[in-house]
Amino acid sequence: MLTVTNLTKRFGSKAAVDNANFDVNEPAMIGIIGRSGAGKSTMLRMMNRLADASEGSIVFEGEDITALKGAAKRAWQSRCAMIFQQFNLVPRMDVVSNVLHGTLNRRSTVATMFNLYPEDDIHKAIEILDRLGIADQAPKRAEALSGGQQQRVAIARAVMQDPQIILADEPIASLDPMNAQIVMEALRRIHEEDGRMVIANLHTLDTARRYCDRVIGMRDGRIVFDGTPDQLTTGAARDIYGAGDDFSEAATSTEIQALDRSAATAVNA
Template identity: 55%
Template structure:
């Protein structure tokens, strides 16, 4: 279980995340929702220790993640895989090598620098690519792929880390609708088939409702909603998204009067 206790992160006078308390059960698929600047990305970076909390503690199965250093911290980052909005692939390298980068924590420094990957590591990487129907792209340069293909490579790289939890930071923000579905289906399959916890930042309320077991809504760095997707009321959605409500709900509002109520401004 992932536990956040009164976690805050300040940048000068600005509070990006403020006094967040959360418990994320192992094996769950949790969507973190809210408008841009709500603190969603900072929250995930704190969990992975790409940024350190100003206050509070983060625990995984009782281990204080915020106290980890050196090798223990590297091990945690391997178990807590990140998937980024902009893929973070090395474009000039082939797809297979990019995926093998996810094995860095499991090989020696010399082997990683010289790219002396074992046959076992290569087999693991190829298997991950095959799971996402991109095994045939293994020899291609990463920067020759479409956005959806690159994001699937990034997911395969995360999988070969053998993670306990995957943190996905707006993984479909730059993708078209078809590739959005492919990537979200891949994350859902990872969650359901392998039992890996997924914590996914999403701007679209429609997608969050479709894929997530639970939603955590953030506004101005604070958690203002935590519950099942069906429990998200119109008032809470307006608090989360403000004037952006109609955009994030999308076409669904035109079909469902209950959803349309979320997009309408509150009566004066």
């Protein structure tokens, strides 16, 4: 389905993504992990065409995505939805209208200007919110919701696009452990129930192991690991994060139990 070949993005003399190569043969949930600055976000931005590649190609179902321009590029961005760390909602707009923004690429300029939506689209938006457990929040302003609820609204907006791929750029980085688990479970359900490919940038090893079918590790712009969660050993994690023997997985954990154990260890010490 997806082939990334020699993908490179340079900013001046520095390569943020350096000669990345990987194939995805079927819809899967893939986690990309690594330290801040490893190139994870730049990789997703090139896949969504928010950034242009310096070299290489991204081919999806036989189409070279890196070569698209104008209307063809916008059509691709409709098929490849993006979820951001900071939600990117309209704070003073109600939740259901934020979700309906996922249809903007299919609507006329006049309908967009006057905020007019077909009744079927409104029902579909509420159904998606119900799947994510927040249908009761539909009439509220987005700014009135918690961070975890806002991220689920952002996921609902992405699903409203009816995309083939969902890209999530650090979707749980600003959330507490409980909401982080709720959001990751929502992404996993969308992958399993809808058969959509989901690619998420993650900081934490436990999250990647628990929710992803495949894990790609990046370090200094290069892919240094590509395997199953079971293959993501502590030794492999040290290589990805450039850490020494004192590396502790608990330091990257979002699991509540692991955080409790880490806190207890610190108190005992």
